[in-house]
Amino acid sequence: MENVNSYDESVPVLIVGGGYSGLATSMFLAHHGVRSLLVDRHAGVAVQGRARGINPRTMEIYRPLGIEERIKEAGRPFDADSGVVRCESLSSEWNWIMMQDSPRALPELTAGEFGMADQSTVEPILAETARAGGAELRHYTQCVSVEQDADGVTAVIEDRTTGKRRTVRAQYLVACDGYRGGIRESVGIERTGRGVIRSYVSFVIKADLSDLIEKTALFWIIGGGSVAGGFVTHAVPNQWGVALTYDPAVESPEDFTIERCAKAAQGLIGRDVPVEVVDKAAWEEAVGVADRYRSGRVFLAGDAAHVWPPAGALGANSAVQDAHNLAWKLAAVLKGQAGDALLDSYEDERRAVAVELADLTVRSQESRFGPTPQEDPLEPTLCILAQRYRSSAMIGAEHTGVIGETVDQYAKPGTRAPHLWLDHEGRRIGVHDLFHDAFTLVTGPSGDEWQRAVETVSGRTSVPVRAYRVGPASAAPELVDVEANWAARYRLGHGGAVLVRPDGYVAWRSEELPDDPAAALADALRQVLGKAA
Known part of the structure; x- marks a missing residue:
């Protein structure tokens, strides 16, 4: 065992990445009384709100922490977002391809409700709750290297402002560093899937569209006119999200200047209205699931473990549920209440769900938005509330499928x-x-x-x-x-x-x-x- 004095600091759990999965892991560990350090290379929590739909299962696990109501208050009711529209521009005729006045509450199935809150409004709540429980969060700090041995993990972290490096010793590391994060590969875990499907530049604009949009949609798919792209609602009044695809073999995100983005937004709107671009980011729509969720003392969660299309809003919700599953197990082992085998059940349970959801969301995306509409294979209520586990952490689980045929599971082992x-x-x-x-x-x-x-x-x-x-x-x-x-x-x-x-x-x-x-x-x-x- 290496001498603890050779490290600048030590912590039970080091979390790399401060998105949904990282913040949720930090928050749930704090809830279980486990100290953690989270480092994230960005300057703060999310500015753009790409992940917005919060499903009842996620709300259900937020409730005991006392944050469900805060998240609902920070968001907006679902009935303000009534579906998906195809059009040539916002000024042209709208064709509703998905109509839902409001997802039905499920009080007979769960106390959790559907929520609609942008990632940019939810992440500060998770961060505040984690800190209140004793977690430490350091933004604009990147993880430079990770090494592990039988007793723990040694990571070098760097303050991106000063360039100062520190060595951190942790008993466990949770990699929440996203699809392009380097920790998965550094610990020898492969990934299976189609990879990148589309590359996007997305940006937030300020524009008064009150005389144009009387009934909002969840988002608009715009094509056939001067510009093609996506247009989405935002939590802040008079702010909107815009997403444009690009071919990385031909151009890069840097080619999308503020002027180009503003002009593209006006093309999507279909009117020469004043537009201010307030934030810009690049991202990828991809499909892939890590072949393993654990390598020794390193675990993967969220997009580092799995990515799929946004159909069903299951990505961010699954990231939070990964964290929820892993945190209590890490806490039990760290407190001496459980053996190491309990940690293997995290992969057994959550990876099987990810493989199933990756397949369902790809087929759902194609059925919803392909050239020929087809029956959607994704049944939201079952995907949300009827996920089933089989692992050493339950006794007598007899089911075979990952998603139940009904929510009525009758308290059988491996079911919610x-x-x-x-x-x-x-x-x-x-x-x-x-x-x-x-x-x-x-x-x-x-x-x-x-x-x-x-x-x-x-x-x-x-x-x-x-x-x-x-x-x-x-x-x-x-x-x-x-x-x-x-x-x-x-x-x-x-x-x-x-x-x-x-x-x-x-x-x-x-x-x-x-x-x-x-x-x-x-x-x-x-x-x-x-x-x-």
């Missing part, structure tokens, strides 16, 4: 715990509000013996486990089943119980009360965590 509306100490909550920082054992109203089992197991282990009984108010449980859905959705026999992980996925179920509930629970935790409980 079914939603319930509950009354807890006089407050209406969703059951997933309880699943965030501990394992949770959920039973019916006759679960007294399970509660004693949790007390027994908790008394001899550092693994946090809570127990709740669910039932009608007349049974005086901790959680009152206000809509009487417990029995139908969890389908347990008399005295049965479900063990739910901190990420809201079912780890194990016992259909009936075993002879020794404490021994059964301890054995389940041992198998899931890879360490005796």
Whole structure:
């Protein structure tokens, strides 16, 4: 083991990249009491808001952190964005190719709601929440090199303002450095997929279009006129996003001067209106999934692990859900509650989902926006709420497909715990509000013996486990089943119980009360965590 004094600083987890996945990893680790350092080569959080749709599952995992309402307030209601339009310019006739007055809320399936907030408004909330929990974020700082050994990771980071370099020692590193980030290749992980499909220059403009746009769209696909490109709504009034494709074999992003961008925007608008370009960036639409999500003590998350077309708004949401899955596992290992094998389950679970979503989004993009409209293979509700896992971190998962045929999974191992509306100490909550920082054992109203089992197991282990009984108010449980859905959705026999992980996925179920509930629970935790409980 190298001498700690040879490093300028040490930290349990180093995160490289400050986009959605990096900020979410930092935030969730802080929620679990794990200190991290995030370095990002950019000067601050996102200025452009390419990622905007926030799905109910992501909102569901934001709720226990207390930021769901803040994100909703920072965004705008979905009914202000009513679909996708094809046209020759904003001034020409509009052809609605996707019409949705507003995505339907799903209160019978989740307490999370659909959200519409630009990345530029959400990232500051994630950053603030991470810092409030003790995380350190350093912008305009790049990771120059990464080396690892059996005991940890050594990284050299550089302040891009001063050029000063520091050596950081971490027990684990999470690479959130994007599709073009270098850490994946540096640790020998290949990527499979079609690669870059299109190259874009996107920019934000200020323009008063109130006399032109009476009903906004999610975005406009503009072609057939003087300019072809995309035009999108923005969180800031009178600001709009513009995206233009280019051929990197012929030109580069530097060829798109401010004057050229302003003229292109006027062409898309179809009128010679005053336009101010306030920000410009280059990006690529690509398809690819890393062959592995882990190399020793280095993990990939977000675009560093997977990229696909924007159909379904699943990219940024998947990045946050990667972070959510990985953070509790890193915390459990760092606290000595779990063995190293638990970390392997991150790849087993999240990579399988990524492979499936990459295929679905490519086909969805082609069906929606190709020359001949076809039936869209992407079923949003299932892709959002019916993702299923198989790994060592759950016992008895029997499903084969990654996306369930229905959201009704009946609390089977490897599935997201079914939603319930509950009354807890006089407050209406969703059951997933309880699943965030501990394992949770959920039973019916006759679960007294399970509660004693949790007390027994908790008394001899550092693994946090809570127990709740669910039932009608007349049974005086901790959680009152206000809509009487417990029995139908969890389908347990008399005295049965479900063990739910901190990420809201079912780890194990016992259909009936075993002879020794404490021994059964301890054995389940041992198998899931890879360490005796």
